[in-house]
Amino acid sequence: MQITIDVPDAIQMSEADLRIELAIALFQQERITLGSASHLAGLNQTEFQSLIATRGICIHYDVEDLEQDLISLRQEGW
Structure with missing residues (x-):
C-alpha cells in the first residue's frame, strides 16, 4: 500500500524520520x-x-x- 501525506514545512522532519516515528507508534500500540x-x-x-x-x-x-x-533470518541466509 502506498499513502501520500502532505506534511507542513513547520514539522521539519525527513521522510525517513516520519517512517521511523510511524513504525515506533504502531509497534507500541501492538498493531x-x-x-x-x-x-x-x-x-x-x-x-x-x-x-x-x-x-x-x-x-x-x-x-x-x-x-x-525466523523468516527474516532465512532470507538473510542464516
Missing part, C-alpha cells in the same frame, strides 16, 4: 510486529530494537514475532 516495524522504519531488527530501547519502549515478543524473525 505491527517487531519485524514489520523494523522494515517500515528502514532499519534492521537490531537497529530498531536499539532505537526503541533508548526510548524506554519494551519489546513485546510472541509467537508471531518469532515466526517473523
